[in-house]
Amino acid sequence: MQVSKRRAVFLDRDGTLIEERGFITREEDIAIIPGVPEALKLLRELGYVIAVVSNQSGVARGLLTEQRVSEINEEVFRRLEEHDARPDMFFYCPHHPEAETDTYRRVCDCRKPAPGMVRMAQILVDLDISDCVSVGDKLSDVVLCQALGGKGILVLTGYGRSEISKASEAGVQPDFVGESLSEAAEWIESHMSKRD
Numbered sequence: 129m130q131v132s133k134r135r136a137v138f139l140d141r142d143g144t145l146i147e148e149r150g151f152i153t154r155e156e157d158i159a160i161i162p163g164v165p166e167a168l169k170l171l172r173e174l175g176y177v178i179a180v181v182s183n184q185s186g187v188a189r190g191l192l193t194e195q196r197v198s199e200i201n202e203e204v205f206r207r208l209e210e211h212d213a214r215p216d217m218f219f220y221c222p223h224h225p226e227a228e229t230d231t232y233r234r235v236c237d238c239r240k241p242a243p244g245m246v247r248m249a250q251i252l253v254d255l256d257i258s259d260c261v262s263v264g265d266k267l268s269d270v271v272l273c274q275a276l277g278g279k280g281i282l283v284l285t286g287y288g289r290s291e292i293s294k295a296s297e298a299g300v301q302p303d304f305v306g307e308s309l310s311e312a313a314e315w316i317e318s319h320m321s322k323r324d
């Protein structure tokens with residue numbers, strides 16, 4: 129019996145799931161963007177593994193520790209869980225090419241748009257990347273899956289409105305531009321392949 133590969137959505141966190149408020153280091157700065165829990169539930173119903181992928185260069189900049197990144201994220205996931213919309217996975221990149229400390233100063237393979245976090249998810253789940261979608265408020269989120277043969281969506285929450293003006297110059301063409309994750313999920317429902 130052939131076991132079919134699964135598919136995933138790779139969702140940016142800050143500016144996509146929660147309000148963009150710079151480097152988030154305190155739980156009280158977390159605010160879920162309206163409609164996000166419902167969008168996550170729809171994506172789950174459509175059979176997507178939900179992976180959150182976040183560039184957390186605040187670690188490289190000395191603004192928070194990896195421990196705090198995990199704690200903050202657990203609070204985001206806990207709040208989503210209250211709506212029965214807990215994502216399946218969380219990956220983050222703590223690096224930056226100009227970090228203060230040697231530990232985090234590198235041109236890594238996991239800082240979006242580099243594909244490292246998608247590759248990590250692929251180690252855990254057998255994914256058909258052509259059926260995967262990345263969604264976020266930056267062009268680096270759009271190209272994350274596009275560069276691997278999947279789709280990319282820009283949302284206009286967070287930095288989205290300023291990013292869209294850079295798209296043509298950067299040679300990036302989102303498969304869809306949505307007001308928020310809600311619209312992105314609806315586009316995915318109507319444009320991606322149907323599965324049981």
Ligand SMILES: [Mg+2]
Pocket residue numbers: 140141142143144264265266286
């Ligand atoms: Mg973002």
Ligand SMILES: [Zn+2]
Pocket residue numbers: 221222223236237238239
């Ligand atoms: Zn990295």
